[in-house]
Amino acid sequence: PLDLKNIQGDILEGIAKKVQTFFFFRIKADHAASFRNQLTHLLPLITSAKDARSFREEIKDAKRRIAPEGHQIGLIENSSVNIAFSQFGLTALGITDDIKDGPFKIGQKKDAVEKLGDKLEDWDPAFKNDVHGVILVAASHQHVLNRGWDRVKHIFHVGHKDASIEVVKELDGKLRPGAEKGHEHFGFNDGLSQPSVKGVSAPDMDGPHDGPVDQGIILVGREGDNGDVPPGAGQVGPGPVSRPSWAIDGSFLAFRYLKQLVPEFDAFLEKSANAADVGPEIPREEVKDLLGARLVGRWKSGAPVQLAPGRDDPSLAAPDKNQNFRFNIDSQELCPYAAHIRKTNPRGDLDSKNDDGTINNNTDVRRIIRRGITFGPEVTPEERESKKSSSDDKLERGLLFACYQSNIANGFEFLQNVWANNPDFPFPPNGKPGFDPLIGVAPAGTVREMEGAFKNDLTKPLTLTADWVISRGGEYFFSPSIPALKKTFAK
Ligand code: N7H
Numbered sequence: 049p050l051d052l053k054n055i056q057g058d059i060l061e062g063i064a065k066k067v068q069t070f071f072f073f074r075i076k077a078d079h080a081a082s083f084r085n086q087l088t089h090l091l092p093l094i095t096s097a098k099d100a101r102s103f104r105e106e107i108k109d110a111k112r113r114i115a116p117e118g119h120q121i122g123l124i125e126n127s128s129v130n131i132a133f134s135q136f137g138l139t140a141l142g143i144t145d146d147i148k149d150g151p152f153k154i155g156q157k158k159d160a161v162e163k164l165g166d167k168l169e170d171w172d173p174a175f176k177n178d179v180h181g182v183i184l185v186a187a188s189h190q191h192v193l194n195r196g197w198d199r200v201k202h203i204f205h206v207g208h209k210d211a212s213i214e215v216v217k218e219l220d221g222k223l224r225p226g227a228e229k230g231h232e233h234f235g236f237n238d239g240l241s242q243p244s245v246k247g248v249s250a251p252d253m254d255g256p257h258d259g260p261v262d263q264g265i266i267l268v269g270r271e272g273d274n275g276d277v278p279p280g281a282g283q284v285g286p287g288p289v290s291r292p293s294w295a296i297d298g299s300f301l302a303f304r305y306l307k308q309l310v311p312e313f314d315a316f317l318e319k320s321a322n323a324a325d326v327g328p329e330i331p332r333e334e335v336k337d338l339l340g341a342r343l344v345g346r347w348k349s350g351a352p353v354q355l356a357p358g359r360d361d362p363s364l365a366a367p368d369k370n371q372n373f374r375f376n377i378d379s380q381e382l383c384p385y386a387a388h389i390r391k392t393n394p395r396g397d398l399d400s401k402n403d404d405g406t407i408n409n410n411t412d413v414r415r416i417i418r419r420g421i422t423f424g425p426e427v428t429p430e431e432r433e434s435k436k437s438s439s440d441d442k443l444e445r446g447l448l449f450a451c452y453q454s455n456i457a458n459g460f461e462f463l464q465n466v467w468a469n470n471p472d473f474p475f476p477p478n479g480k481p482g483f484d485p486l487i488g489v490a491p492a493g494t495v496r497e498m499e500g501a502f503k504n505d506l507t508k509p510l511t512l513t514a515d516w517v518i519s520r521g522g523e524y525f526f527s528p529s530i531p532a533l534k535k536t537f538a539k
Contacts, residue, residue, distance in 0.1 A: 127196025165489025
C-alpha cells in the first residue's frame with residue numbers, strides 16, 4: 049500500500065507556500081559521484097507528502113491560535129524542499145534504465161514547436177541548454193526560504209570550487225498581495241480544481257461523477273499507470289507497466305515558464321466588450337467581466353459560469369460548491385466549448401456508456417495535479433495607462449506552471465496539443481469551438497478565434513487578437529520517491 053512518507057510532498061499534497069523558488073541546475077562534468085554523495089545530505093531535508101500534510105495542519109492550527117495582540121503564534125519556520133531530474137540528469141548520473149515516457153526521454157525543447165506551439169525565440173536561454181534537474185524550495189516567508197536555500201547550497205557547495213552542481217536558472221514565485229492572493233495575474237482565482245486520488249485525498253474535491261482517479265494516474269507504477277501508451281490511444285484500463293522498479297511512487301513534473309501580458313489582455317476584453325452587442329439585459333459595465341468569465345469558464349471569484357451564467361456569485365466559489373457541475377456537449381450556452389476550464393477538463397463532454405450501464409467520463413487519464421505559482425510584480429500605473437506590458441524584464445510576470453502526472457503524453461502534452469491548440473475540440477454536434485483563448489496556440493497563417501464568447505449569439509466568432517500567454521520554455525522532470533532518491537540517486 050501507498051505510504052505518504054515515501055512520496056515527495058509537492059506531488060500529492062502540495063508544499064505549503066507563499067513563496068517558492070525553482071532552482072534549475074546542471075551536474076558539473078565528472079561530478080556525478082560527488083553529487084550522489086552530497087545528495088545523501090539533502091535527504092533529511094526532503095519534504096514528504098506526510099510532512100506536507102502535517103505542515104498544512106500545523107498552519108491551520110496556528111491560524112486558529114491568534115495571540116491577544118493579534119500576532120500569530122507557533123508558526124513553524126521551516127522551508128519545504130523537493131528535487132526532480134530531467135532525462136539529461138538521469139544520463140549525467142549514469143542511470144540508464146528506460147523510464148518509459150516518450151516526452152520525458154527527449155526533453156521538452158525537442159517537441160516544443162510541433163507539439164506545444166512554442167516559438168523557440170521566446171525561450172529563455174537556460175532552457176535551450178540541457179537542464180539536469182530542479183530543486184524546489186518553498187516557505188511562508190522569503191527569509192525562511194532564503195535560509196532553506198542556504199542549507200541546500202551548503203550541501204552541494206554551490207559557488208565553491210568543489211561544488212557538484214551549478215545553478216543555471218532561478219525562478220522566484222510568490223503569491224500576489226492582499227485580496228489577489230491565490231489569483232493569477234489576469235485576476236482569476238486559481239488552483240481550485242484538482243483530481244482527488246483514491247485512498248489519498250477527500251473525494252469531495254471532484255465534481256459529480258468525476259473521480260477519484262486511480263493512484264496510477266498521478267504516481268508511476270500504481271494501479272492505473274498506463275506506462276508508455278501513445279497519445280490518442282484513449283482511455284485504457286490498468287495498463288502494461290514496464291517501468292524500472294525504482295520509478296514506483298515517482299511522478300513526472302511538467303514545468304512551464306509562462307509569461308502573461310496582463311494590460312494587453314485587459315485592453316482586449318475592454319475593447320471586445322465595448323464593441324459587443326449583448327442585448328439590454330446585461331448592464332454595460334458588467335460585459336467585460338462576463339466576457340472574461342466566459343473565456344476562462346469561471347468568474348474571477350472562481351464561481352463556474354456553468355452555475356453562475358449571468359453574473360458572478362462568489363458563494364459558488366466555495367470549496368464545497370465550485371466543482372459541482374458538468375457540461376453537456378450539446379450546449380455552450382452556459383459555458384463556451386473553448387473556455388479554458390472546458391478545454392482542459394471537458395467534464396461530461398466525452399461521456400460514454402459502459403456495458404454495465406455506468407457512465408465513463410473518458411477523462412481520467414487526462415487529469416493532472418497542478419502546483420504552479422505566480423511570479424513577477426503587480427501591473428504598474430504606467431503599464432495600465434499605456435495598456436502595454438513594460439519591456440523591462442524586472443516587470444515580467446506570469447505563471448510558473450507545474451503539474452504532476454504518471455504519463456506526460458497523456459497528461460500535460462495532450463491537454464496543450466490535442467485539446468487547447470485544437471480548434472475542433474471538444475467535438476460538439478454543431479459549431480466549432482475554436483482555440484483555448486488563454487493557452488491555445490494557432491499555427492502560423494491561421495486566425496486564432498473562438499465561438500461562444502457571446503451568450504446571445506453563440507456562433508459569432510471572437511478573434512483573439514494576440515497571444516496573452518507566452519511560453520518562455522520549460523522542461524520535463526521526474527520526481528522520484530524518497531526510497532529511490534536514497535537507493536538509486538544518492539550514494
Ligand atoms: Fe489553467 N487562468 O488563470 O486563467 N487555469 N491556466 N492551465 N487549467 C485554470 O480550477 C491559467 C494552463 C488547467 O478541472 C483556472 O484552478 C493561466 C496550462 C487545468 O476544471 C484558471 C494559465 C494547462 C485546469 C486557469 C494557465 C492548464 C485549469 C480555473 C497560463 C495545461 C482545471 C481555476 C498562464 C496544459 C480544469 C482552477 C478543471 C484551471 C488559468 C495554464 C490546465 C483561472 C493564466 C498550460 C487542467
